[in-house]
Amino acid sequence: MLKPSKHNGTAILLFANSPQEELNNKSIPNGNVLFSGLTKHTLSVVRQTEIPYFHLTEAEQEGNNFGERFVNAIHHIFNKGFDRVITVGNDTPQLRPADILKADRELDRNNCILGPSKDGGFYLLGLHKRHFNAPRFLALPWQTSSLLRSITALFQGLNIRVVKQRVLLDLDNMVDLNSIMASCTIWSYKLRKLLLSFLTTVQATLSLAVVFFNRYFQHYYFNKGSPINTTCLS
Structure with missing residues (x-):
């Protein structure tokens, strides 16, 4: 298994709301048990990388919409003295420690890393502080099917090499859950x-x-x- 970069400087941002808040945004009946379990699973994946991490729920997030809260969360990590951040959510149960560690290795090469999701967004973003521009990020079409395309164009326009990882499914509804279960045979027991x-x-x-x-x-x-x-x- 890959190990975290020797020179550190990377932190993981788990940007995931509480189960109660998730229920307000996703159409999954009785999903509080599911969301709680997915957050615990994602925390387990993150801890296995041995990279410092921060879990920001709606209680710590700041902003009037998703884009503002996400951008402010990234800014929060950089303000803590880290030079690189890898963001993940709790809605991609196929995420593995290797996905995060590969992103960390690509950050060593001064690249930007994107983990594309099938809905046109991304489940993972690896970013250097010097490549982070809050106003440009705020202008991105957050929570739309054109997000991945737009953020890729943003980095390429700044002559930043974008490395894309494997495509995974975000879990937003029961159709996604059934698709995820049908497409993957390798799961942790829990x-x-x-x-x-x-x-x-x-x-x-x-x-x-x-x-x-x-x-x-x-x-x-x-x-x-x-x-x-x-x-x-x-």
Whole structure:
């Protein structure tokens, strides 16, 4: 396994909200258990690299929108005396320590590193302090499908070499979760157990909802003029 760069200067920024806040932004039913588990998994991945890291939730983030909060978080790391930062989120369960350590090695070569996500954004950004320009970053189309293309063009316009890593899926909804589970066979035991348990729970909940709806619909639709007898739903 790769080891962190000898001359250090790199810090990892885990930019991930609390499970409660994630529920406000992502359409995954009962996702608080899932988001909590994903954050724990990502922290485990980050710690395995032995690179200093900072986890900033909404409690520590500053700004009126995602772009402002993300840019301010990067600025926060540089203000702590680090010359390089590698940013990751908690919504890419396929992320491995090797992905972060490869990014650290590319920073040694003065490159910018991007881990593309399939939705047009990125799950990882490796950046030097001297390449960081807050106003230009703030102008990027955050949380859109053109983000990766725009940030790549920004760096290339500054004659900074961009190295892209493997493409991964961000987990934003149930479709993404099913796709991630279907596309990857190599998981840690704890993560696989978490994802399977969550899928089973959600599928069971949805099945109960379908049964309830069918019974309610049959009773109500075919007895429109009668009051609903709740005992038939129990």
